[in-house]
Amino acid sequence: YRCAVSIEGISDLPEFRAWAIKQSAGDSLRQRRIVSRMGPVSDQDLSSISPARLASSADAPVLLIHYKDATYIPADQDAIMQRALINAGKVVEVLELPAQKDGESDSSVELAMLAGAVAFVEKHNPAN
Numbered sequence: 001y002r003c004a005v006s007i008e009g010i011s012d013l014p015e016f017r018a019w020a021i022k023q024s025a026g027d028s029l030r031q032r033r034i035v036s037r038m039g040p041v042s043d044q045d046l047s048s049i050s051p052a053r054l055a056s057s058a059d060a061p062v063l064l065i066h067y068k069d070a071t072y073i074p075a076d077q078d079a080i081m082q083r084a085l086i087n088a089g090k091v092v093e094v095l096e097l098p099a100q101k102d103g104e105s106d107s108s109v110e111l112a113m114l115a116g117a118v119a120f121v122e123k124h125n126p127a128n
Helices: 013-023 029-038 041-047 049-055 076-087 108-125
Strands: 005-009 060-068 092-097
Touching: 005 108, 013 029, 013 041, 013 076, 049 076, 060 076, 060 108, 076 092, 092 108
Parallel strands: 005 060, 060 092
Antiparallel strands: none
């Protein structure tokens, strides 16, 4: 690939799992769902497959897109990935979009996301 785009990606699996469980405080069903989706694996095992831990393997520019004040995937997941890519000497850009409520969509924000992604791809993978 000549470039990659991540939209609200999870970059540190153990940290995300801990955050998600904390967010579901008191809701045991939600906690069980989180754990079941990620499997009964250790933080060490999750770390070994976390994108941020594998940033040095990236061989193309990366665009990280997230929504400000997101509640489903926290924006700090992009910050973790951005730091990892920068520390690995990789090319990375970030596009932060205005906040939206989970499950709701503002067409102008969605268009801005698509325009940003297309511009990034055209920049790093031109048609000619």
